[in-house]
Amino acid sequence: MKKLALFIAALLFSTFFYDQSIGLNLFLFSILTVVILFINNQTYFKNRKTQIYSAAYLITGLTIFFHSSTLSIIANVVSFFTLIGHLSETKSSIYINWLNGLYTTIAGFFHRNFAISETKSNEDDIEKKEPIDYLHWAKIILIPAVILITFIALYKEGNPVFSNIIEKIDFSFVNIQWLLVAGLGYYLFNNIYAPIEVEPATELDLKTENSLQKTSAFSLPKLKQENQLGVILISLLNALIVLYLITDIAFLTSDMEIRASLFSAQVHSGINALIASIVIAIMILLYVFRGNLNFYEQNKTLKRLAYTWIILNILLVISIAFKNSQYIYYFGLTYKRIGVLVYLILATIGLVTTLLKISSIKNNWYLFRVNTQAAFIILVMSSAINWDYHITNYNFKYAKSMDFKYLLNLSNNNTFILNEQLNTKALDEDDVAQIKSKYHKYIYQLRTNNWQELLYDNFKLNKK
Incomplete structure (x- = not known):
């Protein structure tokens, strides 16, 4: 049943894509992929997360039908890897899903058939699979074929009637390229029908929790020094960002005509620097709250300063968004200006999750997991817009x-x-x-x- 399904899927794959541009075919391929995955992984499709990833994948495929764009194709490919990787291990993080999905798509067949099992507890209980004799199969196919062709050539020379019959046989209907594409489709579906995982990365991800743990290097004198350094550093950064926001408000409330003439230079030269400052701000907070300082009882002042700095950075995001919106008002929409807004949304999510990391004593893996999930959701949502x-x-x-x-x-x-x-x-x-x-x-x-x-x-x- 499995082989028949894969064979039919391969023929449909070639029918969809051979010598065709992207359109309805990619949506049909998305449906076909979900069907193939469902046939062999029915129990996983009872999982709510699997259903959501399947719906996201189908939506991105349908989006391409409504407005084929590079963004929608990228979203469809990422959703494809996400769904396949999720089926390899439903409890893994989304970035591990991408890794497993990519690995399965490229090397699933070879992994299942040629990977050496490292754990064999009882060799007597394991049914040994006889290796495939590829040389024997090559002999069976190639030797008779070569001999048959040789004798056909000889008989053509010896009998004109036989020669006329052979020459009337027309194989022009056989499209070798179409068959090669079908073979590629069979290889693809044979890879993904039973998704596999990259064991070291998946195992590490499953073992790594989101909560931060106190380490054995807990030292009150050192933590006191780190806390003092953090309080001084973040206090100065808070003062600096307050000063910047005051001057920024003064600029934004300045004369309208001056603002219109300066916005182009201001946005191009300023927004990239401000975006970089937000990234650096998050990195500084991650460094300060990287370990045992989270468990230091006298870190309340430091935490309040960190929360204040995060809120001030969110105000900075609002300031950048306002500048960008004014720039759009004067000079129109472009992909770069939309990209700035999307980045600001991601930056805001990063700042909020950093605040949650500090308040709930989470580790950096928590941030990576939540923010990659958020980036995937934004990618799928943005791809649905023309x-x-x-x-x-x-x-x-x-x-x-x-x-x-x-x-x-x-x-x-x-x-x-x-x-x-x-x-x-x-x-x-x-x-x-x-x-x-x-x-x-x-x-x-x-x-x-x-x-x-x-x-x-x-x-x-x-x-x-």
Whole structure:
């Protein structure tokens, strides 16, 4: 049953992807993958987390059908590795899922068939598997084939009737490349149908808890010195960030015309530095609260200062977000400006989880686990948005000024809305010509799509 399912899946894989661009086929492949995994791992699919990861994987596949973009394809691939890695060990962290998923996809077949078992407690109780004699199988296939071809060639020379029969046999219908893609599909599904784990990494992850433990090197004099250093350092950093926020508020409330002219330079030169400062802030707190200082009874002042610094850094995030939003207001949306907002969300999550780490005495593994999970959720959610459409729509409707060439160079996901602007916006002749060129090229692509390459825009076009 398993072999038949893998064989059918391989044929479908080649049907979906051979000589086809990405579209409906990737969503169909996502469904096929979940079916293959379900057939061999039914008990795991009762797990709520497995169901969530399966839904996330299918959603990213469906997203590609609605608006095929690089981000949605990346999200689909990451979700693929996440689901497969999760099935190898359902209790492991998400970054271990990625490792196990990648390893299973690449080397699952070889691991199951050629890995040497290190633990053999009782050799008499273990049923020994006879090794496959590959040389024997090669002889069975190759020797008869070579001899058969040789005699066919000889008989063709000796009998014209036989020669005519052989020459009429047409194997042009056999597509070697299609069969190779099917073979690749069989190898892929044969790898993933029973996910495996990278044992050392998975075992270490399962053994590592989130809580921080007091070590044997607990020394009150040393901890007192560390506490004093931490109080002085974080007090100074709190004073510095307060001063910065005051000056930042003064800048943000300055004359509007000056602000408009300075925002470009201010954002480009300032935001990267401020983002780096937030990362360094988190790293300093992780270093200060890395060990036994968490259990030092007189660390309450240090903790309060740390909480204050985290809150002030969150205010700094809000300040950066405000600057970025003003920059978007004046100069329009771009992927980099959206990327800044996404990073600020991640930075806020990092600051909040750092606060929880300090208050609940968690270790750095806790931060890594929670934040990688958050990054995965944001990736899946952001991939479901047609950014090209919304960037174009916002810039035409609300931006004070915009880079038209930037909009034109975006993917085909904004083609229809660009074409709509021909009737609503006063554009120069060159802009109109470029929009029409992009529109007609995309329409031609949609009309020549095979069923595997279908996109939601195909159905929108049919309605029009």
